[in-house]
Amino acid sequence: MADFLIRRSDLRDTFWADTLSAPLGPGKARLRVDAFALTANNVTYASFGEAMGYWNFFPTADPAFGRVPVWGFATVMESNADGIAPGARVYGYLPISNHFDVQPIRTNANGFMDGAPHRQGLAPIYNTYIFNSADPGYDPAFEAQQMLFRPLFTTGWMIDDCLMETGAEIPETVVISSASSKTALALAHCLKQRGAVEAIGLTSTANKHYVESTGLYARTVTYDDVDDLHSRGLTAYVDFLGRPTLTADVHHALKDRLVRSLVIGVTDWEGNRTPVDAPGPKPEFFFVPTYAAERAKDLGADELNARMGRALTGFYAASSKYLTPEKAGGQSAITQAWTQTLDAKIPPSTGLILSF
Structure with a gap:
């Protein structure tokens, strides 16, 4: 072995x-x-x-x-x-x-x-x-997409569900860091399907063109320009980068528009993850298994899986445009x-x- x-x-x-x-x-x-x-x-x-x-x-x-x-x-x-x-x-x-x-x-x-x-x-x-x-x-035609996206799409779909279906204050804008990451793309796809919510992608200068080319984000902002970040209406921040200093910058830039701040991953895995004080909502760690179990109690496991399954199969074909x-x-x-x-x-x- x-x-x-x-x-x-x-x-x-x-x-x-x-x-x-x-x-x-x-x-x-x-x-x-x-x-x-x-x-x-x-x-x-x-x-x-x-x-x-x-x-x-x-x-x-x-x-x-x-x-x-x-x-x-x-x-x-x-x-x-x-x-x-x-x-x-x-x-x-x-x-x-x-x-x-x-x-x-x-x-x-x-x-x-x-x-x-x-x-x-x-x-x-x-x-x-x-x-x-x-x-x-x-689907045998989409085996690669299933391996790449099924668990990540599940995370993106669950975040979308959490923000748009269960929150006390439904955001009009969602700001997403590490916008080129596969889970971020899955979330942006789900948000775009809703039509009424605007997704803003935060990314590096090197990945800005790629993020824009996906067509999933209404706007793309580089990390260097985050101080000038602005949003429409109530806003949620979803952090896949895991860089507390960026989280603090986003909180300061959005001020009282920010109603939720979710921490998901650490694409910046070698960065300093020491928490930084920031105004606004306290960042919440989003753990998919816990949320999925709670949501299954609300909807029933069969209904939850059916909703997610319908979204997933449509995403496999869509993902070929940018991956x-x-x-x-x-x-x-x-x-x-x-x-x-x-x-x-x-x-x-x-x-x-x-x-x-």
């Missing part, structure tokens, strides 16, 4: 570990990793690995190192679990390993959950594996892709799809 290991205290320190696979235990299944997406979202998983438990999904023999989770497709190689047939293909949360073991529970026609002891207490959304054959959101999947394979390519993602060297118009 080949595992891509990352030092938890230094995300640039990586190596490949080759180990012999133990015989498959009773009640378990062994999955071969077919392909996965690598995005800035995975860097967020590693950055918050200790605080949010992301390292716990795929433990390692040496706790100084971890296996960062990714989203992709896997095929059942071998199975000692009822209802899990070799050859079945699933979508879900994977390690960057050529194969891994799960302990399926709650197996039905749609899929199963990993009931391994080390995954108890972790968010169910990350422990669920969906059979391609029973997945209403699966092109790029495939690469092999350990060297995966290592290089991780380093380039850390260094923000992957063009925002490219989506990495990796395999062994």
